[in-house]
Amino acid sequence: MAAAGLGPGEAAAAAHALSLPAEAFGNDPRVELAWAMKAHQHAEIYFNLISSVDPKFLNLTKVDDQIYSDFRATFRDLRVDVLDPEELKSEPAKEKWRPFCLRFQGLVEDFNYGTLLRLDCRGGYTEDNSIFATRIQFFAIEIARNREGWNSAVYSRARPPAAQEAVSG
Numbered sequence: 001m002a003a004a005g006l007g008p009g010e011a012a013a014a015a016h017a018l019s020l021p022a023e024a025f026g027n028d029p030r031v032e033l034a035w036a037m038k039a040h041q042h043a044e045i046y047f048n049l050i051s052s053v054d055p056k057f058l059n060l061t062k063v064d065d066q067i068y069s070d071f072r073a074t075f076r077d078l079r080v081d082v083l084d085p086e087e088l089k090s091e092p093a094k095e096k097w098r099p100f101c102l103r104f105q106g107l108v109e110d111f112n113y114g115t116l117l118r119l120d121c122r123g124g125y126t127e128d129n130s131i132f133a134t135r136i137q138f139f140a141i142e143i144a145r146n147r148e149g150w151n152s153a154v155y156s157r158a159r160p161p162a163a164q165e166a167v168s169g
Contacts, residue, residue, distance in 0.1 A: 043116040043125040051158035055151035071140040080144045111136040
């Protein structure tokens with residue numbers, strides 16, 4: 001993906017700016033653009049990964065087992081195949097997510113950074129099918145989707161029919 005209108009110098013400045021505390025910026029559109037680009041790049045890489053490798057066998061972090069067990073203990077009934085944005089963004093949801101997320105501070109690098117999350121796991125990262133979430137929310141939900149078989153639809157759709165027949169036949 002091109003740097004969406006940023007020249008090399010601007011892209012380097014934006015990358016440097018990402019390491020500074022948020023208070024240093026206010027609402028700097030260049031920083032927002034750099035974050036959006038980084039989140040989009042992460043989304044593309046992840047989608048390509050689950051399209052290429054059977055998601056049931058993926059490990060996204062060194063602490064996937066802990067993330068998954070804590071996630072399902074805390075959010076036992078949360079549907080991960082098709083997310084309801086209210087389950088992530090409403091005030092009651094935030095009160096439940098906050099302590100969960102903070103458990104991974106120091107365990108998961110950049111646990112509270114923003115990233116994109118697909119609402120419906122059968123679809124790609126489109127404007128209508130994406131929501132902004134923290135990195136630990138992304139990991140928790142995508143690890144659950146992988147382990148529970150929800151992301152297998154993406155993997156199966158990406159495989160040529162002959163490869164699918166060889167596996168099932």
